[in-house]
Amino acid sequence: MAFREFDQPQVSRRSLLRGGLLLGAGTALAGVPLGRQLMAHGHAASWPAIRATVESYVAEGKVANMLATMGWGQNDPEVIARGVLTLGRNVPADQDSLYRIYSMTKPITGIAAMMLVEDGKLALDQPLAEILPAYANMMVQKEYDGGIGEGDLVPAERPITIRQLLTHTAGLGYGIIQKGPIRAAYEERGLVPGQVSRVPIPGLGRAQAVGSLEAFANGLAKVPLVLQPGAKWSYSVSLDLLGRVIEVASGQSFDAFLKARLFDPLGMTSTFFRVPESEQGRFTTNYGILNGMPLPIDPADSSIYLDEPAFPFGGAGLVSSPRDYDRFQRMLVGGGALEGTRVMAEATVRLATSNLLPEGAETVATWVAGEGFGAGGRVTGTAFGWGGAAGTAAFVDMASGLRAALFTQYMPSEAYPIQRGFPDLVMQDLAAMKGA
Structure with missing residues (x-):
């Protein structure tokens, strides 16, 4: 469709780019006993509420694709994926598809800074x-x-x-x-x-x-x-x-530091500030939602993410795959280690995912009212996470070991309730598991 159909969009600069995942007040989530019980028995949940929502969004044509990764501790995640990378093209989205994660970059940057706190180079x-x-x-x-x-x-x-x-x-x-x-x-x-x-x-x-x-x-x-x-x-x-x-x-460039200290050790081989030409075939298209219709605003084959960015944007610049982001989350719930490779101390991870707000800092009438904030992500109870401007969302629960992430590509993120409601869907499925 011609881009001129965006001449009078009902979106603002603020709503188009912001990406704050709203973890509801109950998101201390699974509870330690439930999490440990499910991990101990190798429980593979079907996550029916999440699955039904993913299926309905794609079937109703609201988005080109939607994918959720749900995991416990160091177990492999359950992947719920529907849809295609670009509407009109028959390339299915999967765990290795590439998504603009926008502000889900912030927790990665925050954790990187905490590594330097651990090294004694920052305080x-x-x-x-x-x-x-x-x-x-x-x-x-x-x-x-x-x-x-x-x-x-x-x-x-x-x-x-x-x-x-x-x-x-x-x-x-x-x-x-x-x-x-x-x-x-x-x-x-x-x-x-x-x-x-x-x-x-x-x-x-x-x-x-x-x-x-x-x-x-x-x-x-x-x-x-x-x-x-x-x-x-x-x-x-x-x-x-x-x-x-x-x-x-x-003493390193920011992107080189991330690669050396996080991406390479964790096997995050699909996380970039610029999508390499060789990986373009698994890149998603980003859509703007106009009157309930998804219209392409950043097609995969002509995306701005194929260009070298002006500089590495630590607040909203990364493209990543669901597999890679889950590896980052596995490291967090693993206390700084993944598959035998330790990238930071458990005490540092615990500190980074706890409430670091300065004493006296006001949160009334803000996105984090009544909650905490850690190293680049919201803290609600024992949960830590944030969302992205194109509808993505991710969090971990440090007490239970739960990892949860949602991937899709549409703007503005509040055009649909899925990003805001994702933690509630998780809670709904966890409550069903608990009663099963």
Whole structure:
């Protein structure tokens, strides 16, 4: 279909790109006894509620494909997959298909930073300015999303810390969230840590991103904060900035660090910032939902993810396969190890997946109201996870060893209730198992 059918889309820049998985308040999930019992008996659940939902979404033409991976501990996952990579082409989606995971990149970046905490090269409450001196004397908007002139700003009351970057409490903004002069400043300076399509999409900025993480970090330091550091949870570019922190602290490029310390040791051979030409045949198409109809906004064979990104986006830049992301999750519930390979200490994993919010940070009227936040992901009870802007979702429950992930490709994520409702479907099936 011609792209001009998107001339009047009912989506906003904010809704198109944001990707916050909402883990419901009950998502301490399976409960330790149930999880251990099912793992001990090698139970292979049919996950009927999840299976029925996946089947209905594809059968009704809402999405081209949908896939869920459900696993316990170190057992192989049960894979529920329906649909094709691209509508009109008969290539089925499977565990090795490639998906834009967008903000599900954030927990990966957060865990990478925690590896450097374990190495002694970073500390949670270390001032960011010790790593990046440009952040030593930050200014803050007097009024959230207000002016950015000299008279509109006040000095930061306290330094930005690594903990704040991990938990979206550093006071940084986000071009997909902010409004007014601050958003314009991000675009003018190329502080654009994400991508959607080669094709112009109405309502979505087309600013050219700066060409490196170093340039991104330096540019961001010259823009005022939107909130005082440590004051409030506010979705931000902090995980993208952490990519630069990781580079400086480790002495490696951010993408090289991820490959050497996480992807290669864990056998995550299908996780990329750029999809190699050789792997294009298993790449999905991303769709925009307009009046209930999926229309291609980033076709697999002409995707922007086939191009080299301006820099590796630690907040929303990765493409991965369900198999790979499950291996990342298996490492988490395995306490830092997978198949005999240890990438980090169990104590570090436990800390990373626990509530790291700074004392006093406000969460009222935010996406994480009444909950916690760890190293790039929401913490609800013993569950840790996040979602992506194209409808993906993933979490682990550290007490029971449950791994759960959902993969599909549509925008905006709230066009359908599946991402928000995925944890509820998991709970529904777990309750049925418990009663069986």
